[in-house]
Amino acid sequence: DVQLQESGPDLVKPSQSLSLTCTVTGYSITSGYSWHWIRQFPGNKLEWMGYIHYSGSTNYNPSLKSRISITRDTSKNQFFLQLNSVTTEDTATYYCARKGTTVVAHFDYWGQGTTLTVSS
Amino acid sequence: QIVLTQSPAIMSASPGEKVTITCSASSSVSYMHWFQQKPGTSPKLWIYSTSNLASGVPARFSGSGSGTSYSLTISRMEAEDAATYYCQQRSSYPPIFTFGSGTKLEIK
Numbered sequence: 001d002v003q004l005q006e007s008g009p010d011l012v013k014p015s016q017s018l019s020l021t022c023t024v025t026g027y028s029i030t031s032g033y034s035w036h037w038i039r040q041f042p043g044n045k046l047e048w049m050g051y052i053h054y055s056g057s058t059n060y061n062p063s064l065k066s067r068i069s070i071t072r073d074t075s076k077n078q079f080f081l082q083l084n085s086v087t088t089e090d091t092a093t094y095y096c097a098r099k100g101t102t103v104v105a106h107f108d109y110w111g112q113g114t115t116l117t118v119s120s
Numbered sequence: 121q122i123v124l125t126q127s128p129a130i131m132s133a134s135p136g137e138k139v140t141i142t143c144s145a146s147s148s149v150s151y152m153h154w155f156q157q158k159p160g161t162s163p164k165l166w167i168y169s170t171s172n173l174a175s176g177v178p179a180r181f182s183g184s185g186s187g188t189s190y191s192l193t194i195s196r197m198e199a200e201d202a203a204t205y206y207c208q209q210r211s212s213y214p215p216i217f218t219f220g221s222g223t224k225l226e227i228k
Contacts, residue, residue, distance in 0.1 A: 046222075
């Protein structure tokens with residue numbers, strides 16, 4: 001079965017960068033699908049952040065475009081989120097998720113989420 | 121970018137009651153996905169492509185809609201259905217994925 005697992009720090013200071021890892025088991029991230037980061041703010045608003053396609057191409061939410069980078073390590077079947085210059089507004093639970101590559105495809109597998117607090 | 125507006129934001133229903141949650145899109149779309157989320161867990165795909173139930177979803181759930189108006193319906197509310205439900209869409213280009221603000225459904 002496909003499983004996604006987020007990992008990373010619990011706490012980051014303002015102005016620093018955050019780095020999160022999504023480890024995928026049960027499916028190769030180079031075989032198909034797009035691999036996404038989605039976050040949920042306190043108060044429960046969900047925001048899509050970006051994805052890395054199985055081909056390696058990326059696409060980001062324009063609201064984050066200057067601060068975000070999604071990369072991968074195919075040997076470890078992991079993909080990563082880096083968000084620069086964080087503020088307290090980046091405090092959220094971060095999820096990684098898988099989505100089919102067609103226009104109508106849906107997010108079918110999600111990780112359990114990792115909660116990140118930005119605070120000095 | 122498509123904006124999705126859900127209503128109501130919060131509602132409660134008695135066991136056996138019919139429940140309808142609506143999602144209004146800022147421009148016409150051709151499908152809608154729905155997710156269920158319970159506290160402390162990640163969102164779970166519930167209904168995809170407007171009306172298709174995800175694996176394991178009880179048949180009392182249904183989805184419908186077209187254009188700018190979509191809905192999720194529970195024919196007879198059960199306690200296990202208490203959760204927050206989100207609709208989700210994507211803009212065609214550039215591809216941006218958006219979620220509704222959520223409807224918290226409580227059991228009376």
